[in-house]
Amino acid sequence: xxxxxxxxxxxxxxxxxxxxxxxxxxxxxxxxxxxxxxxxxxxxxxxxxxxxxxxxxxxxxxxxxxxxxxxxxxxxxxxxxxxxxxxxxxxxxxxxxxxxxxxxxxxxxxxxxxxxxxxxxxxxxxxxxxxxxxxxxxxxxxxxxxxxxxxxxxxxxxxxxxxxxxxxxxxxxxxxxxxxxxxxxxxxxxxxxxxxxxxxxxxxxxxxxxxxxxxxxxxxxxxxxxxxxxxxxxxxxxxxxxxxxxxxxxxxxxxxxxxxxxxxxxxxxxxxxxxxxxxxxxxxxxxxxxxxxxxxxxxxxxxxxxxxxxxxxxxxxxxxxxxxxxxxxxxxxxxxxxxxxxxxxx
Amino acid sequence: xxxxxxxxxxxxxxxxxxxxxxxxxxxxxxxxxxxxxxxxxxxxxxxxxxxxxxxxxxxxxxxxxxxxxxxxxxxxxxxxxxxxxxxxxxxxxxxxxxxxxxxxxxxxxxxxxxxxxxxxxxxxxxxxxxxxxxxxxxxxxxxxxxxxxxxxxxxxxxxxxxxxxxxxxxxxxxxxxxxxxxxxxxxxxxxxxxxxxxxxxxxxxxxxxxxxxxxxxxxxxxxxxxxxxxxxxxxxxxxxxxxxxxxxxxxxxxxxxxxxxxxxxxxxxxxxxxxxxxxxxxxxxxxxxxxxxxxxxxxxxxxxxxxxxxxxxxxxxxxxxxxxxxxxxxxxxxxxxxxxxxxxxx
Numbered sequence: 001x002x003x004x005x006x007x008x009x010x011x012x013x014x015x016x017x018x019x020x021x022x023x024x025x026x027x028x029x030x031x032x033x034x035x036x037x038x039x040x041x042x043x044x045x046x047x048x049x050x051x052x053x054x055x056x057x058x059x060x061x062x063x064x065x066x067x068x069x070x071x072x073x074x075x076x077x078x079x080x081x082x083x084x085x086x087x088x089x090x091x092x093x094x095x096x097x098x099x100x101x102x103x104x105x106x107x108x109x110x111x112x113x114x115x116x117x118x119x120x121x122x123x124x125x126x127x128x129x130x131x132x133x134x135x136x137x138x139x140x141x142x143x144x145x146x147x148x149x150x151x152x153x154x155x156x157x158x159x160x161x162x163x164x165x166x167x168x169x170x171x172x173x174x175x176x177x178x179x180x181x182x183x184x185x186x187x188x189x190x191x192x193x194x195x196x197x198x199x200x201x202x203x204x205x206x207x208x209x210x211x212x213x214x215x216x217x218x219x220x221x222x223x224x225x226x227x228x229x230x231x232x233x234x235x236x237x238x239x240x241x242x243x244x245x246x247x248x249x250x251x252x253x254x255x256x257x258x259x260x261x262x263x264x265x266x267x268x269x270x271x272x273x274x275x276x277x278x279x280x281x282x283x284x285x286x287x288x289x290x291x292x293x294x295x296x297x298x299x300x301x302x303x304x305x306x307x308x309x310x311x312x313x314x315x316x317x318x319x320x321x322x323x324x325x326x327x328x329x330x331x332x333x334x335x336x337x338x339x340x341x342x343x344x345x346x
Numbered sequence: 347x348x349x350x351x352x353x354x355x356x357x358x359x360x361x362x363x364x365x366x367x368x369x370x371x372x373x374x375x376x377x378x379x380x381x382x383x384x385x386x387x388x389x390x391x392x393x394x395x396x397x398x399x400x401x402x403x404x405x406x407x408x409x410x411x412x413x414x415x416x417x418x419x420x421x422x423x424x425x426x427x428x429x430x431x432x433x434x435x436x437x438x439x440x441x442x443x444x445x446x447x448x449x450x451x452x453x454x455x456x457x458x459x460x461x462x463x464x465x466x467x468x469x470x471x472x473x474x475x476x477x478x479x480x481x482x483x484x485x486x487x488x489x490x491x492x493x494x495x496x497x498x499x500x501x502x503x504x505x506x507x508x509x510x511x512x513x514x515x516x517x518x519x520x521x522x523x524x525x526x527x528x529x530x531x532x533x534x535x536x537x538x539x540x541x542x543x544x545x546x547x548x549x550x551x552x553x554x555x556x557x558x559x560x561x562x563x564x565x566x567x568x569x570x571x572x573x574x575x576x577x578x579x580x581x582x583x584x585x586x587x588x589x590x591x592x593x594x595x596x597x598x599x600x601x602x603x604x605x606x607x608x609x610x611x612x613x614x615x616x617x618x619x620x621x622x623x624x625x626x627x628x629x630x631x632x633x634x635x636x637x638x639x640x641x642x643x644x645x646x647x648x649x650x651x652x653x654x655x656x657x658x659x660x661x662x663x664x665x666x667x668x669x670x671x672x673x674x675x676x677x678x679x680x681x682x683x684x685x686x687x688x689x690x691x692x
Contacts, residue, residue, distance in 0.1 A: 021409045021669060028407055028519040030546040061374055063367045063672050064410050066426035080412035085519065169680065173374040173431070196687050200376040223687070299644035299664070318645070319677055323367060326409050327673020331665055334515065341542050341569070 007122045007134045008034050009345060010336050013113045014141030014277075016051020017322040018312025020078035021329030022139045022336075027085035029337045034133065035082070035089045036113035036125070038142075049110050050075035051143045052313070053322055057161030061170065062322050074322070090127055118284045118305045136345050137307045137336045140285070140293060141329055142277035144313040144320070148270050149185060153241040157268075163247035166270045168194035169321070172201055176246075179203045180266025183250055185238055187211060191271035192220040198269065199229040206263065207232045210255055233263075241268060276314045285310075292317055301332035307343075309335050353468045353480045354380050355691065356682050359459045360487030360623075362397020363668040364658025366424035367675030368485045368682075373431035375683045380479065381428070381435045382459035382471070384488075395456050396421035397489045398659070399668055403507030407516065408668050420668070436473055464630045464651045482691050483653045483682045486631070486639060487675055488623035490659040490666070494616050495531060499587040503614075509593035512616045514540035515667070518547055522592075525549045526612025529596055531584055533557060537617035538566040544615065545575040552609065553578045556601055579609075587614060622660045631656075638663055647678035653689075655681050 010026045012019050015037035026033035037049045053059060053071030060068045069077075083089070090111040111131075117124040122134040146166030148154055157164040165171040168184075172194075182202040184195040187209035195205045207224060212234045214221040224230050233252065239260065240251035249264040276292050278285075286294045286304035293310040296302040301309040311328035313320050340346070356372045358365050361383035372379035383395045399405060399417030406414045415423075429435070436457040457477075463470040468480040492512030494500055503510040511517040514530075518540075528548040530541040533555035541551045553560075553570060558580050560567040570576050579598065585606065586597035595610040622638050624631075632640045632650035639656040642648040647655040657674035659666050686692070 017409065024407055024409055025515075025667075029515075029543065030519070060431075061370055061676075062410065063363065063370055063427060063675075064408065064415075064420060064423050066423050066430055069410075074410060077410050077412050081409060084412055085406075169371075169375075173376070193684065193687075197375065197683070200692075295645075297644070299641075319680055321371075321673075321676050321680075323669075323676045324673040327667075327670040329409075330407075330667050330669045334665055334667075337543070338539065341539075346546075 007136055009135075009340060010034070010137050010139060010333070011123075011125045011133060011135040012036070012139045012141060013116075013125070014038065014051070014143055014312065014314070015049045015079070015110075016053065016075070016141065016143045016312055016325060017078065018143070018325040018329035018332070019051075019139070019141035020075070020082045021326040022141055022311060022333040023082035023087040024078070024085060025330050025333030026139075026336065027082055027087045029333065030086075031337060031340070032086050032088065033082075033333075034135075035087055036127065037089055037110040039110055039112040039128070050079075051325075052146065055158060056170070058174070059170075059322065060174070090133075092129075113280065115280060116284055118308055121307075123307070136343070137309065137340060139301075139329075139332045139336060140278075140281065140303075140308065140310040140314060141312045141325075141332070142314045143325075144274040144276040144292075144316075146270060146274050147272045149238050149272070151238070151241055153243075154238075154268070154270075157241060157243060157247055160245065162243065162245055163267045164241060164270075165267070167320070168197045168269050168271070172198050172269075177201050177267045181206065181264065182267040182269065183208055183238075183263065183265045184269045184271050186271035186273075187214040187216060188271070188273070189216045189220045190273075192216045192224045194269055194271045195224060195230050196227060199227060202229065202267075205230050206265065208236050208238055208250075208252065209234060210237050211235065238268075274313070274317070274320070278314055290317060301328060301335045307339060353482055354378075355481075355686060356380070356483050356485060356679070357469075357471045357479060357481040358382070358485045358487060359462075359471070360384065360397070360489055360658065360660070361395045361425070361456075362399065362421070362487065362489045362658055362671060363424065364489070364671040364675035364678070365397075365485075365487035366421070366428045367672040368487055368657060368679040369428035369433040370424070370431060371676050371679030372485075372682065373428055373433045375679065376432075377683060377686070379428075379433050379679075380481075381433055382473065383435055383456040385456055385458040385474070396425075397671075398492065401504060402516070404520070405516075405668065406519070436479075438475075459626065461626060462630055464654055467653075469653070482689070483655065483686060485647075485675075485678045485682060486624075486627065486649075486654065486656040486660060487658045487671075487678070488660045489671075490620040490622040490638075490662075492616060492620050493618045495584050495618070497584070497587055499589075500584075500614070500616075503587060503589060503593055506591065508589065508591055509613045510587060510616075511613070513666070514543045514615050514617070518544050518615075523547050523613045527552065527610065528613040528615065529554055529584075529609065529611045530615045530617050532617035532619075533560040533562060534617070534619065535562045535566045536619070538562045538570045540615055540617045541570060541576050542573060545573060548575065548613075551576050552611065554582050554584060554596075554598065555580060556583050557581065584614075620659070620663070620666070624660055636663060647674060647681045653685060
């Protein structure tokens, strides 16, 4: 069911900091971008409109807000700004800006992108309901979701700012974690990185690992084991998160003996990896071993397909911050704009 | 005159979006960063505390501000946020946060960085008054200044939002330029890029060039010459900018005949290059032919000297936006934090 309109100049897939920033810049360049903002599903690990910040409460490190701002409010501001300059959003009712509920979050009538075909030009981008949009250029900004342990109490406390997080750099400095015993779940390099980071604030950091040795590289494992503030609890898995409105502890199960024990902690950080939301791009764009989109030039936003640009956490396994994603979104829009001008598509 | 305190963990040189964002992230990582914020001098082309945004009025494309924000106010917010988390600033009176006048701009008692010595470890960073600070790591975020024609009326109108700008991407979409005849001064690739961008909004774009052919690459020159909305005025220099509070025209002088003529325009865009503020780094860090700092890994912020990181317009000749600079500042702080952790400097 092809959409009858002209070929779109730029279609943007994703509505986190990278997607909306790309939209702001593309809209100001008069490209009238069309955004697939995603759609929340029942699982807490599906892509939310607004991205990972919708899972957070207070954001203290997005520059420009000295007193902090909530994640959902910040994303509503981004969206309003994109719409103000002419961004259109694919919704259940057609193409429209929908910012009526922006201050309370989103109205959730967005359509998600189901499929792309980059083998044809113009490209084809299809929505869930089967509508096909043709596009001269596409910006992918679908992000990545933190992997969680998958416990109901973990998700409940994470959503309410109850001391459960998947990002030490984002949340570690919050006063609520100061001088507390904190738990980090995971055993890879980034788990060690997060645990080390948290020792700046915590009285002690317990790394919870299901095996009897770390997956981390040797140098990182040594760093964890030689840090007097880090204790590694081997052969343990978290089976419950305790606390009503604020975490009070975690229930551990010994993977060898099967014995359960409770560990009182003031915070829990999941550090068991991220999953980039790129499954729909398999066979369309070059991805790396961990399914992140490969950039042709790491300083820019170009991908393996000319005219397709990528930005934000779906290309970034290193920094994963709102501000870095937004910077990349701007790059993608400017790269797309210049590429369209090169091709004479005005 | 060495400063007696311990060795600083991170010294940041520069106070634009990149510098303050690096400070926000470094401060939240408990590194107590020390910032050289610069000092305004009489010439309009010297580095301002706050960077290039201090030359602008309304900023419409920094994500998070749907109704826009003035450049000086945005930079005051950045600074307040950095100071809130423990950033210290080198001032004439010692080390202190100074945000008393933040809403009206800055109090201008900052010290500038005069010299660095990266051949020793810890590094040495010296202020104008000769005080030497020792630092384990340094983040350079000194920016770049747009080159201006150098006319008093040009500077006056640029500072008051009177239709004179050095950034088409930043300002081209402002309503004041809509359907006007706009002038672009310059003849290089980026002048053609800016002129092409402005044709989206302008009724006509006049490129003013002092020679009888463009310096731009052949393909870019062809693009300018084949665009029906672009007219190139050859062998012309701008000798005055006309208008009291808003530009009404420019006075041109023919470089061959010497004849002067007035051209009515609704906007003037300088596109005659940028000068990165890196003179004090000659011999200390690897710079490219145009004096931008070379990154060792273009995805990150690492430079030719281990422990020295760079961010913002002093490394960026491509995008030059507040949001891209801020993203790089975040990268630099996280890179510095991880490098210090690697080295066991906590």
